[in-house]
Amino acid sequence: MTVRVGVVGGGQLARMMIAPAVELGLDIRVLAEEPGMSASLAATATGDYRDLETVRAFAREVDVVTFDHEHVPQPVLRALVADGVAVHPGPDALQFAQDKLLMRARLAELGLPQPDWAAVRNAEELQAFLDDHGGRAVVKTPRGGYDGKGVRVVSAGVDAADWFAALAEDAHGGALLAEELVDFTRELAQQVARRPGGELAVYPVVETVQREGVCAEVVAPAPRSSGRVAAEAGRIGVEVAEGLGVTGMLAVELFETSDERVLVNELAMRPHNSGHWTQDGAVTSQFEQHLRAVADLPLGSTEPLQPWSVMINILGGPAHAAMSDRFEPALAEHPRARLHTYGKAPRPGRKVGHVTVTGADLEDVAYEARAAASAFD
Incomplete structure (x- = not known):
C-alpha cells in the first residue's frame, strides 16, 4: 500500500x-x-x-x-x-526545537557541550549574567526566532527592555535566554537522520557561513576539520537525536572554537539549509532521507558523490527582473551549477533559491558556485 x-x-x-x-x-x-x-x-x-x-x-x-x-x-x-x-518528529521531541530554554535545559541534562546560559526574567537578571560573562552576551527569544530574528547581542541589561516589556504583557509570563558570547572560529552543522525504531544515518559535518544572521554558504565536508572535530560533531549529533527521541532529519548547528571545542548552538528537526548540498552532492538527499525516516523506510547512504560540494543561497533575487529571466544566461555560463528555485517573489534578504556545485578541487568548486549565484543579484 x-x-x-x-x-x-x-x-x-x-x-x-x-x-x-x-x-x-x-x-x-x-x-x-x-x-x-x-x-x-x-x-x-x-x-x-x-x-x-x-x-x-x-x-x-x-x-x-x-x-x-x-x-x-x-x-x-x-x-x-x-x-x-x-x-514525526513527535511533540516530545519537537518541543526542544520550538523552545530554546527547554533545549538548553535538556542538553545540560544530557551532558552535551554548549555555551553558558541562563533564563533571565528582567533587566537586572540579564545585567547579572553580563557581569559574570565579560560584559557582553547574546539574548534570544525562546520561541519563534529563525534566520537571525529574535537574536540580539547586548552589553547592558536595558538593551532587551522591549523584549522584557513584551514578556510582562504575556499572560503566560516567561523568560528570555541569555547565552555566553562564544569566541568561535567558525560555524559547523551536523545532520543526522533517525527512524522511529532508532536506525541512524550520519552525514559529514559541514561548514556554514552566515551573513546578517542568514546562512549564505555551506561547504561540505567542512574543510580543515581534524578527525577529532568531525568525530565530536558526529557524536553530538547522534546523542542529540537519541537523547531527544528525534524522528526524521535533525540539524545541529555548532560553534567550533580555537582550541577545537565544539558547542551546540541551535537545533532544527526537519530538512535544513545546511543540508541543501545533499541534493546534488550525496547519494541520498536530506529530503529523501527525511521522507524515508518518517515513513519508517530503510535509510539511504550519506556518502558524498564528490570530494567537495559548495552551496550558495540566492538571497533576495534580482531587483528589476523575474528569476526566470536569469535562468538561461546563468545555466549557459555555469553548466556545472545545479540551480534550485523556490517559486518565491524576490524580496530583500529572502531565500528564493540556491546553487550547488560539486567537484574535486574546493577552490574551483567555490568559485563556480559563487559566480553562478551572483547571476541572480
Missing part, C-alpha cells in the same frame, strides 16, 4: 520533498498556509496550522504527519497523537 505522507507547511522545504517522494512511490500531500506557496504543486489543503480542526482534517487523509517548519503549537501536536496519528 502506498504510504501517504502529509507535510504541514507549504514552504521551500516541502517543495523539495516532492520529487523524492514521487521517486520513492510515496503519496505526498501538503497543508499550505495560503494558495500559491512554494509547495503548491502538492498542496491538497490550505489553512492555518495553528487551528486544531484544520490540521485534524488534513491528518485524517494521510498515514503520517511531518513538517516544513517547527511552529505547529504543542496542543495541536498532542491532540493528533491522542487521535492515534503518526507524528
